[in-house]
Amino acid sequence: MRPESREKIDLDQRQSGSEGLYWALIAQQRRTRDSVMTAKKRDTFQRRTGITPQDYDLLARVPLFRGLGREAMQSLLADAWVQSFPRNTVLFIQEDPASRFYVIFDGWVKLFRETEEGDESVIAVFTKGESFAEAAIFDEGNFPVSAAVVEDSRLLVIPAASFLKQFQQNDHYALNIMAAMSRHLRQLVQQVEQLAVKSSAERVAGFLAKLAPETSGAVVIRLPLDKGLIAGRLGMQPETFSRSLAKLRQIGIHTKGDQVAVPDVALLRRFSRGRRAAASGCGVRREAGNAAATPVGLARHKRVDAR
Numbered sequence: 001m002r003p004e005s006r007e008k009i010d011l012d013q014r015q016s017g018s019e020g021l022y023w024a025l026i027a028q029q030r031r032t033r034d035s036v037m038t039a040k041k042r043d044t045f046q047r048r049t050g051i052t053p054q055d056y057d058l059l060a061r062v063p064l065f066r067g068l069g070r071e072a073m074q075s076l077l078a079d080a081w082v083q084s085f086p087r088n089t090v091l092f093i094q095e096d097p098a099s100r101f102y103v104i105f106d107g108w109v110k111l112f113r114e115t116e117e118g119d120e121s122v123i124a125v126f127t128k129g130e131s132f133a134e135a136a137i138f139d140e141g142n143f144p145v146s147a148a149v150v151e152d153s154r155l156l157v158i159p160a161a162s163f164l165k166q167f168q169q170n171d172h173y174a175l176n177i178m179a180a181m182s183r184h185l186r187q188l189v190q191q192v193e194q195l196a197v198k199s200s201a202e203r204v205a206g207f208l209a210k211l212a213p214e215t216s217g218a219v220v221i222r223l224p225l226d227k228g229l230i231a232g233r234l235g236m237q238p239e240t241f242s243r244s245l246a247k248l249r250q251i252g253i254h255t256k257g258d259q260v261a262v263p264d265v266a267l268l269r270r271f272s273r274g275r276r277a278a279a280s281g282c283g284v285r286r287e288a289g290n291a292a293a294t295p296v297g298l299a300r301h302k303r304v305d306a307r
Contacts, residue, residue: 205268
């Protein structure tokens with residue numbers, strides 16, 4: 001190869017390398033700019049709504065938002081906000097317009113109906129990581145039940161109008177709604193099954209097992225709700241709940257106030273599934289649990305309207 005040809009090739013290579021480096025720098029600058037803009041957008045969204053990075057992790061496990069990216073969540077929750085509610089706050093009353101629904105970040109919320117005599121029947125109790133009242137917004141009607149906070153709670157309030165607008169613009173969201181509805185239906189089926197085939201003591205054991213932070217060993221569990229509310233969630237009268245706790249002493253469980261000492265979580269779980277360990281010597285008689293009806297009217301609660 002002639003010297004002048006070799007010099008030309010070297011020059012072309014240097015020029016090509018310089019051009020490649022130039023475009024690489026441009027691409028890097030664009031990525032940096034996009035990253036900064038995304039970070040600013042997220043910060044603005046967090047300041048406006050109060051939704052933290054930890055809240056996103058929880059929302060990702062809620063059937064309604066499972067499988068959605070952060071940008072999709074931000075679109076759906078553009079007008080939502082996080083709000084803290086003290087105990088006994090009424091979120092909505094039966095027959096109120098269904099203008100919003102909720103996701104629980106912390107705390108407990110009950111759904112209930114009140115009779116003309118002022119008695120209260122607990123329909124369901126929800127806790128961290130669960131959504132409620134979303135079904136009511138889709139028929140553009142009224143809430144079929146009332147809802148009240150039973151323990152200081154931090155909730156995500158989602159207005160129906162903006163959520164439905166985004167929902168109508170993206171068919172993919174329909175699968176998430178169906179998943180959420182399916183989850184609630186499965187919960188109802190499980191409740192009916194438990195009422196039919198499990199003793200009251202087994203239902204109480206199952207509730208305690210879900211609260212246990214460990215899968216085995218000894219733990220102390222704090223009851224997060226009034227015993228009457230727990231009884232309502234489990235489909236039994238408060239006095240039946242108390243008797244069931246007493247029966248669980250046969251597997252070493254002791255209660256003092258709202259503290260429940262469990263010597264063996266694994267044994268508790270086995271008991272809740274109806275497989276009583278022979279070593280435990282637990283022969284618990286089955287008894288039907290009646291739906292709870294506690295005379296606690298709306299007078300015990302204070303109403304807080306959504307902003």
